Amino acid sequence: xxxxxxxxxxxxxxxxxxxxxxxxxxxxxxxxxxxxxxxxxxxxxxxxxxxxxxxxxxxxxxxxxxxxxxxxxxxxxxxxxxxxxxxxxxxxxxxxxxxxxxxxxxxxxxxxxxxxxxxxxxxxxxxxxxxxxxxxxxxxxxxxxxxxxxxxxxxxxxxxxxxxxxxxxxxxxxxxxxxxxxxxxxxxxxxxxxxxxxxxxxxxxxxxxxxxxxxxxxxxxxxxxxxxxxxxxxxxxxxxxxxxxxxxxxxxxxxxxxxxxxxxxxxxxxxxxxxxxxxxxxxxxxxxxxxxxxxxxxxxxxxxxxxxxxxxxxxxxxxxxxxxxxxxxxxxxxxxxxxxxxxxxxxxxxxxxxxxxxxxxxxxxxxxxxxxxxxxxxxxxxxxxxxxxxxxxxxxxxxxxxxxxxxxxxxxxxxxxxxxxxxxxxxxxxxxxxxxxxxxxxxxxxxxxxxxxxxxxxxxxxxxxxxxxxxxxxxxxxxxxxxxxxxxxxxxxxxxxxxxxxxxxxxxxxxxxxxxxxxxxxxxxxxxxxxxxxxxxxxxxxxxxxxxxxxxxxxxxxxxxxxxxxxxxxxxxxxxxxxxxxxxxxxxxxxxxxxxxxxxxxxxxxx
Numbered sequence: 210x211x212x213x214x215x216x217x218x219x220x221x222x223x224x225x226x227x228x229x230x231x232x233x234x235x236x237x238x239x240x241x242x243x244x245x246x247x248x249x250x251x252x253x254x255x256x257x258x259x260x261x262x263x264x265x266x267x268x269x270x271x272x273x274x275x276x277x278x279x280x281x282x283x284x285x286x287x288x289x290x291x292x293x294x295x296x297x298x299x300x301x302x303x304x305x306x307x308x309x310x311x312x313x314x315x316x317x318x319x320x321x322x323x324x325x326x327x328x329x330x331x332x333x334x335x336x337x338x339x340x341x342x343x344x345x346x347x348x349x350x351x352x353x354x355x356x357x358x359x360x361x362x363x364x365x366x367x368x369x370x371x372x373x374x375x376x377x378x379x380x381x382x383x384x385x386x387x388x389x390x391x392x393x394x395x396x397x398x399x400x401x402x403x404x405x406x407x408x409x410x411x412x413x414x415x416x417x418x419x420x421x422x423x424x425x426x427x428x429x430x431x432x433x434x435x436x437x438x439x440x441x442x443x444x445x446x447x448x449x450x451x452x453x454x455x456x457x458x459x460x461x462x463x464x465x466x467x468x469x470x471x472x473x474x475x476x477x478x479x480x481x482x483x484x485x486x487x488x489x490x491x492x493x494x495x496x497x498x499x500x501x502x503x504x505x506x507x508x509x510x511x512x513x514x515x516x517x518x519x520x521x522x523x524x525x526x527x528x529x530x531x532x533x534x535x536x537x538x539x540x541x542x543x544x545x546x547x548x549x550x551x552x553x554x555x556x557x558x559x560x561x562x563x564x565x566x567x568x569x570x571x572x573x574x575x576x577x578x579x580x581x582x583x584x585x586x587x588x589x590x591x592x593x594x595x596x597x598x599x600x601x602x603x604x605x606x607x608x609x610x611x612x613x614x615x616x617x618x619x620x621x622x623x624x625x626x627x628x629x630x631x632x633x634x635x636x637x638x639x640x641x642x643x644x645x646x647x648x649x650x651x652x653x654x655x656x657x658x659x660x661x662x663x664x665x666x667x668x669x670x671x672x673x674x675x676x677x678x679x680x681x682x683x684x685x686x687x688x689x690x691x692x693x694x695x696x697x698x699x700x701x702x703x704x705x706x707x708x709x710x711x712x713x714x715x716x717x718x719x720x721x722x723x724x725x726x727x728x729x730x731x732x733x734x735x736x737x738x739x740x741x742x743x744x745x746x747x748x749x750x751x752x753x754x755x756x757x758x759x760x761x762x763x764x765x766x767x768x769x770x771x772x773x774x775x776x777x778x779x780x781x782x783x784x785x786x787x788x789x790x791x792x793x794x795x796x797x798x799x800x801x802x803x804x805x806x807x808x809x810x811x812x813x814x815x816x
Contacts, residue, residue, distance in 0.1 A: 216252045216277035218300060219245065223283040234284040237293065241282065244468060278306070355391045358384040362397045366404060367506060369535035374401040392435055395428030399441050419669055421445050423789060426671040430788070436466040440475055446674075447479055452593050454674055456483060463492075470500035474510045481514035484594035489514035509534040512542050517597055521546050537566045538586050545604030556608045583610065629799045630776075632660050637721070641769065643776040650772065651724055655765025658758060662784060662792035663800045669789040676754035701730050759786040 219242055224234035245253050254277075277300040285292050290312055297307040362380035365373040381397040388394075402420040425441040432438065443458030459479050462472055473496035480489035493511040497503060509531035515524035528543045544559035567582040568574060583605050592598050631642035637652045639660075650656065658675045704727040711720035762784060770777025783794035 216254060217245065217280055218254045218277055219280050220282070223281070225285060227286065230284065230286050233291070234282075237282065237284055277301075279303070355384040355388040355394065358387070359391070359393045359397055362394075362401075366397070366400055367504075369404065371405060374404050377401050390431055392428040392432035392438060395424050395431070396435070396437050396441055399424035399428065399438075399445070403441065403445060418445065418449065422449075422671070423669055426673070426789070434465055436462040436469055436472050439465065440472050440479075444475070444479060447482060448589075448591050450591050452483060452591075455479070459483075468495075468499055470496040470503060470507075473499075474503075474507045477514045478510045481517045482591050482593060484592075484597055486514065486518040490518050490520070505531060506534045509536050509539055512539065516542050516546060517600070521549055537570050538563065538590070540566060541582075541586055544608060545601065548604050548607040553608065560605075560608050560610060580610070630801070632656075632663050632800055632802045634660065641773060641776060643773065643779065646773060646775070648769075648773045648776075650768060651720060653724060653761070653765055653768070655761035655763075655768075658762050658790070659765055659780065659784065659792075660802045662790060664802045666792050666794070666798075666800075669791045671754075671789055672758040672787070673754040675758045675790060697730055701727055704730070755788050758790065762786050762790065 219238070222234040222238040222241075224230045242253070279298045279300050281296045281298070283294050293311045293313070295307075295309050295311075296305060298305045358380045362377035362384070365377035365380070378398060378401045381394045381401070384391055384394040384397075399421045402417045402424065405417045422442065422445045425438055425445060428435065429438045429442065439458045439462040443455045443462060446455035446458065449455075459476055463476055466472055473492045477489045477492035477496065480486075480492060493514050496507060497511075500507075508527040512524050512527040512531060515521075515527055525543060525546045528539060528546065531539060540559045540562035544556045544563060547553075547556035547559060564577055564582050567577055567585065571582075571585060583602075587598060587601065592601065629643075631640060631647070633640050634652065634657070639650045639652060639656045641648050641650065661675060662670065704723045708720055708723040708727070711717075711723060763786065766777055766780050766784065769780060779794065779798075780792075783792055785791045785793065
């Protein structure tokens, strides 16, 4: 099968002769086409000229559809109800692969049409993946196309072991060798490192987390509309405890594909960790509804949201159905559930199963210290709300296993060490201390970017996540022509002189106005210029973010160097800009940093 994803030919919905029935069928076809278009796993074609009742459908679809699939639908009124059927078949030979029937009340059709369309689309997409995956297993790796390699790799990731993660990575890398523009392969690489980051190889925690983050952003640069990539980045940021930034990506994943069941069930867990328990349960129930033949791991993802929503019986039901899924802390959730129901013996049995899993997969056979497994669970799962953490601890306390209440497992970026430098925002100014000297600079966005980098020494941070999510422009034309660019640059030089005069005269109001106008001009200019000053056509969100952030950081470093030459020189040598930005000094420096006005100070070390 050629191409990145299977080709699906959607035939017009068949209907009877009645005008109202034909109108309903036409609307159903249009809605189904729009919903299927949300799934990145499909190449969609509309067979408007094909007779859906004809026996020669494969020939009518054309010779270029070898390996493609046909979707036939029909709509029939029956007294006060409507029956909709959907059938998936191979285009070559017309062999039926899947059939589904939906009966709805005629008066309720418009009310439930969205639900029917969503169920049909999700069921169809899942069935197509199954068909393609089954066919790929009979081939040697050398004969697999990029999309088949993606499906095989995704199936391996569900096994949850380092060996399977490594095998999956080899498949994703081969997919990229066949098709360097295949964004889903980058998503697969990201997920493989996410597995090892969040569940395995604790000695490589920072390195594996960085790989998960970078691969997901590389995929997003190729396909900004893929909900899976937004979901992956949102999950990585969530486990980094960057909650607000994570929520932005998670919301975008939902907006891009609100009926993608695989995304919905993962969003359910993410919302639960963020403390959004109502939306968490809604996502889980919607995932189950639109994909009734879902894989078993759905139950594992739904168990925690039900527990945190205090729906204990449903949490137990999901947890028991998912016992074969390789998630270390799943038995811990069942232990808490039974403890909350007053079933202490059953709770202790599940807690023992949790410690056994912890001993096998986390400590490498070593007997856990008292409370160690509980603290690992709370440290590795980014539960945002203090009251939710207290709820979990209370569950363990009821079993009789108090936690040690000292964090282990996940390395902390806030070690209590003395700082060598200070980079702190205080109201509308920044206090910078380095090499025995302190200076104060007025607030500018580039200083905030630098503070974020100093907080995570050695970590790569995508420019988009520093840029406050620069909006994508709809037009392909250059933002500024040559004359406008020169005028913009001249105005910036004038503002720099005005700002210097205002600061010398201690005229804070005039200085603030000059800084604000200069920031706006710098962002406008960065959207139109490459780093060499050449005109750039507006591209993707990532490209606009790259130029914006690069301008901001470089401008801020120049301002620092003008008043504190040693610090400016240190930052110029240690800060890398581009698609990914990082602070990576040659010699170790400890920083006390504040990225925003209300943030608390933190100590970060680069080594």
